[in-house]
Amino acid sequence: MKGDRVYFVGNPDALRCEQLRKVILESRDPSVINQAIHSAPDRILGVRFLGDPDQTGAIRRRPGQTLSIRIQGPDQAMHHARLLRAPDLAARLEQPVRQPEDAILPASMGITVDLVETIDRSEGSLLREILDYYLHNESLRVPIEPFHTLLTSLFHRRETDLWVLNRCSSDRILHVDPELLVHEIPPGGKPREPLQRIDPGTGKIQDLGREPPSVTHWKALPDRHPGCLACRQFSICRGWALFEKDSCATWLGLLDGIQEAVRALRDLKTRAGRFPTPAP
Numbered sequence: 001m002k003g004d005r006v007y008f009v010g011n012p013d014a015l016r017c018e019q020l021r022k023v024i025l026e027s028r029d030p031s032v033i034n035q036a037i038h039s040a041p042d043r044i045l046g047v048r049f050l051g052d053p054d055q056t057g058a059i060r061r062r063p064g065q066t067l068s069i070r071i072q073g074p075d076q077a078m079h080h081a082r083l084l085r086a087p088d089l090a091a092r093l094e095q096p097v098r099q100p101e102d103a104i105l106p107a108s109m110g111i112t113v114d115l116v117e118t119i120d121r122s123e124g125s126l127l128r129e130i131l132d133y134y135l136h137n138e139s140l141r142v143p144i145e146p147f148h149t150l151l152t153s154l155f156h157r158r159e160t161d162l163w164v165l166n167r168c169s170s171d172r173i174l175h176v177d178p179e180l181l182v183h184e185i186p187p188g189g190k191p192r193e194p195l196q197r198i199d200p201g202t203g204k205i206q207d208l209g210r211e212p213p214s215v216t217h218w219k220a221l222p223d224r225h226p227g228c229l230a231c232r233q234f235s236i237c238r239g240w241a242l243f244e245k246d247s248c249a250t251w252l253g254l255l256d257g258i259q260e261a262v263r264a265l266r267d268l269k270t271r272a273g274r275f276p277t278p279a280p
């Protein structure tokens with residue numbers, strides 16, 4: 001097992017397995033979350049809270065532990081604005097975006113918004129409006145994800161790709177379901193046979209000898225999607241946008257917009273470096 005792999009865990013019993021050294025805990029019950037944080041504080045990197053945002057204040061996370069809250073839209077964000085403006089907290093939109101304000105309004109109120117789980121189900125034109133707001137609104141003080149991670153990773157030439165951002169990358173991320181079965185595809189994705197299971201008796205991980213769906217997809221890519229190999233965004237997308245989907249137009253448009261912004265930033269940085277800093 002790779003030491004840096006992160007496990008998203010939907011059943012705190014999985015924490016009995018010492019091989020899970022980096023855990024994001026998923027639960028709708030603050031008392032379950034608090035108990036798990038108390039029992040394994042150093043292994044829990046963060047929490048994905050699935051319950052009512054009203055209960056966010058009951059979660060006793062430690063410094064550095066991230067918190068991701070599910071919200072339905074701008075009304076809920078406004079209602080809970082005070083709670084949701086906390087550091088290391090992101091408000092996750094899971095429903096398809098119905099209007100740009102679904103993300104723009106919470107972001108303008110200082111709430112970090114995460115759209116990654118809604119992108120594959122949302123209108124590309126609405127997402128482009130949100131991206132434009134993120135890129136060009138100078139008063140924005142918080143990130144809108146995954147645009148921010150993509151922009152900063154590309155600008156600093158850090159490795160990233162859409163499989164990791166979408167939490168579907170068995171080398172880096174796995175998901176433990178309530179039955180202690182371990183999957184590559186996050187909950188909500190097309191169900192697949194598990195890759196591993198955690199033995200409830202021994203607490204050890206057993207590999208079930210199956211190929212991760214991402215690997216199966218890549219192997220078939222040259223035959224099924226030959227256009228990917230010549231695609232200008234292949235180094236970031238790596239075929240994710242056509243994984244169980246018919247069209248990649250939405251992701252392609254977003255990635256083009258972000259690449260354009262990265263080029264403009266690099267250009268500005270180069271031009272700024274040409275001139276000496278004026279004496280104070």
Ligand code: SF4
Pocket residue numbers: 225227228229231232233234237238239240241242248251252
């Ligand atoms: S954007 Fe589309 S064509 Fe390009 S790599 Fe992704 S899935 Fe393939």
